[in-house]
Amino acid sequence: METLSVGQTKLTWLNGGVTHLDGGAMFGVVPKPLWSKKYPVNEKNQIELRTDPILIQKHGLNILIETGIGINKMNDKLKRNYGVTEESSVESCLKELNLSPAHIDMVIMTHMHYDHACGLSKWEKDQLVSTFPNAKIITSKVEWEEMINPNIRSVNTYWKENWQAIEGQVELFEDEIEVLQGIKVIHTGGHSDGHSIVVIHEEDEKIFHMADLMPTHAHNKPLWVLAYDDYPMTSIEQKIHWIPKGMKGRVWFTFYHDAYYRAIKWDENGEVVDKVLRKRN
Numbered sequence: 001m002e003t004l005s006v007g008q009t010k011l012t013w014l015n016g017g018v019t020h021l022d023g024g025a026m027f028g029v030v031p032k033p034l035w036s037k038k039y040p041v042n043e044k045n046q047i048e049l050r051t052d053p054i055l056i057q058k059h060g061l062n063i064l065i066e067t068g069i070g071i072n073k074m075n076d077k078l079k080r081n082y083g084v085t086e087e088s089s090v091e092s093c094l095k096e097l098n099l100s101p102a103h104i105d106m107v108i109m110t111h112m113h114y115d116h117a118c119g120l121s122k123w124e125k126d127q128l129v130s131t132f133p134n135a136k137i138i139t140s141k142v143e144w145e146e147m148i149n150p151n152i153r154s155v156n157t158y159w160k161e162n163w164q165a166i167e168g169q170v171e172l173f174e175d176e177i178e179v180l181q182g183i184k185v186i187h188t189g190g191h192s193d194g195h196s197i198v199v200i201h202e203e204d205e206k207i208f209h210m211a212d213l214m215p216t217h218a219h220n221k222p223l224w225v226l227a228y229d230d231y232p233m234t235s236i237e238q239k240i241h242w243i244p245k246g247m248k249g250r251v252w253f254t255f256y257h258d259a260y261y262r263a264i265k266w267d268e269n270g271e272v273v274d275k276v277l278r279k280r281n
Helices: 023-027 076-081 090-096 114-120 141-148 232-248
Strands: 003-006 009-013 018-022 046-050 054-058 061-065 106-108 121-124 127-130 136-140 170-173 176-180 183-187 196-202 205-209 252-254 261-266 272-277
Touching: 003 205, 003 252, 018 023, 023 046, 061 176, 106 176, 114 121, 136 141, 136 183, 141 170, 205 232
Parallel strands: 061 106, 106 136, 136 170, 205 252
Antiparallel strands: 003 009, 009 054, 018 046, 054 061, 121 127, 176 183, 183 196, 196 205, 252 261, 261 272
């Protein structure tokens, strides 16, 4: 498991499973000859996208960003449609760290799409129960409201199986919330109406977790937004605000979906100055 330590904060990437989605959808109106130079594509025009939660450990607390795609949350048709070739092994990753799901104190959900939220619940016999029974689950009020009342477009990505077992653990916020000293969750909108990012400030360094505003390193251009985005102009506005600021400040950008990088530092010209690579089999 790859790690990144910044001051008193340690990040560890867990194995949450993998999907393969259409590259054109992931890069929107950007022509394939451009985006395919930045991110590999297979013969089905799909790109590999991890769904790997980030474990944050600080001041004795264990905090997850996202939860992976879970286990047995999709039938064969959904697995085929979403290109799932590997399901979650978050619990075994935690075991390697001498932890269990019961040790997770908080789960930060940047948004509640299936590929981020399936790991919130799990099957015990024929019943869905909370995977992390002792955790507060943080998400924006706007996101939660759409999760439980999806519209005609979002009903395919907000699943009742991912919220009914955990609704008593949810803590909502509006604009932003500091969940622990130096760790803020900030509502941005864009990818979804309730989408948020995570900003970690540790001593003289910062980490920006842009979630699905920048799902891979190849999405670091403000205009390269997803066809999946519900509000693409909001995504662009937020990327214009956060990405140049992060590059100028040499912050770490971390990823949930990227199959090649766990984290990157860019300079103001977009050149990589430091990185954490994902170990590939």
